[in-house]
Amino acid sequence: MNEKLDRRKKYTRMVLKDSLITLLKVKPISAITVKAICTEADINRSTFYSHYHDQFDLLEQIEEELIADLNAYLNQYNFEQEAEALKMTEKLLEYVVSKRDICQTLLSGNGDHSFERRVMDVARTFLTKSWTKNNDLDTELSEYAGTFLISGSIYVIKHWLANEMDKSPKQMAELINSFRFRE
Template sequence: MHSKLDRRKKYTRMVLKESLMKLLKEKSISTVTVKEICTLADINRSTFYSHYMDQFDLLNQIEEEIIADMNETLTSYNYNQDDQTLQMTEKIVEYVAENSDVCTTLFSEHGDSGFKKRVMMVASDHTVKNWLSAYPIDSEISEYVSIFTISGSIHILENWLKNGMDKTPKEIAELINNLTNKGLSYLQ
């Protein structure tokens, strides 16, 4: 009986998340209503409120799951070696590819603008600090280097998603790593 409830709960949450993602493709979170989510999910509002406080709470839960997955992926790698850094970057790109629908929506103008900043902080905490330790940089400019590297990487991922993932995750990971490690000089 307990597993039946767990399956029902998982199904309900999955349908609500999918419904919110569909709505966010068309409009911003501030204009989405709980009623719209429930209608699309074919779930009554009392069921929705037994799981989430409102549409913002639902969006936050989706974002938290992605951040937790990214943290788990990033903590499993040793970034001090170039090949490990490339493997870690490739894992993140593969994760984005596997979750392309959600990532495209969350990175869009209809998603939560704070989400992109949170992704940047996670990536910075795990990767840039290790890249910076490999390349001694004055602490006064390390924050600028970190922002430049992470925001550039996120924009590459956004563009890749918009282009229908026209390159493999490995190619995108190599591009990000090469630009991070060598800058534009790698193109020559």
């Protein structure tokens, strides 16, 4: 009985998440109501409120799960050496491809900007170590350079998604990593 309840709970949460993502494709989070999510999911509002406080809580949970999944995916690899920055960028892009629909939706203007900041934090954790490791710049300047590179890379990824991923993850990784070597 308990296993059945857990499966039902998982299913309900999955349907609510999918419904919010569907709605985010056409309207901003601020214009989406719990009622609209429930209508899309064909679930009553009391069921929604037994799982989430509001639409923002649901969005935050989606983002948390995706960021945790991204961290787990990237932690499978050792990216300590500078030469591996290209491989890490490629792995990050492969992850984006595997979660294309949700990443494109959450990085669009309809979500909130917290997801973009979280992705930047993950990228900063993995990329700036190797990007700034052998850099002669002082720590403060390296932090600013890293932020510049990461934020630019996020916008390149958003543009790539908008262009139907017209290049492979490897090609995009090479392009993104080439930006840091230009003078």
